[in-house]
Amino acid sequence: MDLLRLIKCLKGQKGTTLVELIAAIMLTAMLLSAIAGVLSTSMAAWRNGTSRTDVQQTARYAVDSIVRDVKFAKSINVLSFKQIEIVTDKYATPNQKITYKLDTAYSPYILRRSSQPVTGGSTNxxxxxxxxxxxxxxLSKNLLPKTIGIKLVAEDLQTGQQITIETAASSIFIDP
Structure with a gap:
């Protein structure tokens, strides 16, 4: 019996009109465009956050490398404002010379430690x-450099994110 009543009820239905169909499509399109806008904004924020983190890690690693070698230096020679030479016994070789230099001959620039890249050096x-x-x-009593200042700027060429790190480092082996 219920089936007959359902069939009678459905016979009076005519279906959806063209206006209703167009309204439904427009509402769906507006909903999808709003979702796409939110997703796009979220992805851009995520990319900027990742870029900032990568730039900060690169800058911190470069500065930490220089500071670590300066800390154990027997002598420090600032060759230019972009180049420093450190003599240390920290590693297996006594009186090992380590040179840090910002190599601007390549793009992107490469920070080198005794000709090996610390940062950069990759095409990707x-x-x-x-x-x-x-x-x-x-300066020490002997007028040799004891404490140096380091200012380093790292940049992401795609997003324009920039980080500047400034620090000072002193050798524990150069007498005051």
């Missing part, structure tokens, strides 16, 4: 050290 990276400034902050 967009992060590079755009500036390096090394200065003498304090």
């Amino acid at each position: 990276t967009t992060i590079h050290i755009s500036n390096l400034e090394i200065s003498v902050l304090a």
Whole structure:
């Protein structure tokens, strides 16, 4: 019996009109465009956050490498504001000379430690050290550099994110 009643009820139905169909399509399109806008904004924010993290890690790694070698230096020679030479016994070789230099001959720039790249040197990276400034902050009694200042700027070439790190480092083996 219920089936007969259902069939009678459905016989009076005519279906959807063209206006109703167009309205449903327009509402769906508006909903999808709103979702796409939110997704696009979220992806852009995620890319910027990732870029900032990568730039900061690159800059911190470069500065930490220089500071670590300066800390154990027997002598420090600032060759230019983009180049420093350190003599250390920290590694297996006594009186080993380590040179840090910002190599601007390549794009992106490469920070080198004794000719080996510390940062950069890869064609698939967009992060590079755009500036390096090394200065003498304090001298020992013998007028040799004991404390140096380091200012390093790292940049992501795709997003334009930039990080500047400034620090000072002193050798524990150079007498004050």
